[in-house]
Amino acid sequence: xxxxxxxxxxxxxxxxxxxxxxxxxxxxxxxxxxxxxxxxxxxxxxxxxxxxxxxxxxxxxxxxxxxxxxxxxxxxxxxxxxxxxxxxxxxxxxxxxxxxxxxxxxxxxxxxxxxxxxxxxxxxx
Numbered sequence: 387x388x389x390x391x392x393x394x395x396x397x398x399x400x401x402x403x404x405x406x407x408x409x410x411x412x413x414x415x416x417x418x419x420x421x422x423x424x425x426x427x428x429x430x431x432x433x434x435x436x437x438x439x440x441x442x443x444x445x446x447x448x449x450x451x452x453x454x455x456x457x458x459x460x461x462x463x464x465x466x467x468x469x470x471x472x473x474x475x476x477x478x479x480x481x482x483x484x485x486x487x488x489x490x491x492x493x494x495x496x497x498x499x500x501x502x503x504x505x506x507x508x509x510x511x
Contacts, residue, residue: 388418388485389411389500390500391410392407392505393406395508396506400473400511402509403468403471405465406422406468406479408464409462410483412462414485417487418439418483418487419436419439420437421483421492421493421498422436422466422481423479423480424475424477424478425477426478432477433495434448437456438487438490439487442489452469454469471509478504479507482500484499
């Protein structure tokens with residue numbers, strides 16, 4: 387059973403940094419492509435970043451160089467570092483799993499099969 391579980395969200399001030407974590411159960415973790423999406427109220431789910439088994443990363447346009455994705459295969463964990471947080475970064479951040487593996491790094495949410503419950507990030511100005 388593949389189950390992503392996010393953590394690390396919270397209330398922060400604009401300009402702060404935050405590291406989100408996603409732990410994924412499943413013995414084939416090292417082959418999965420893992421992504422982070424976010425969704426603000428009234429908005430569509432937005433692709434932020436993803437990383438494949440070779441540690442190749444792909445970032446969405448909103449990442450703006452302030453987001454860094456990384457993975458630790460020994461801990462079945464993918465992290466998302468967010469620096470210089472802005473109020474517009476406030477959203478629920480979701481971790482998603484593309485279990486097919488390979489070099490593909492999808493950016494469309496419908497291509498991901500497994501989703502976590504999300505972690506809320508709130509940014510005060």
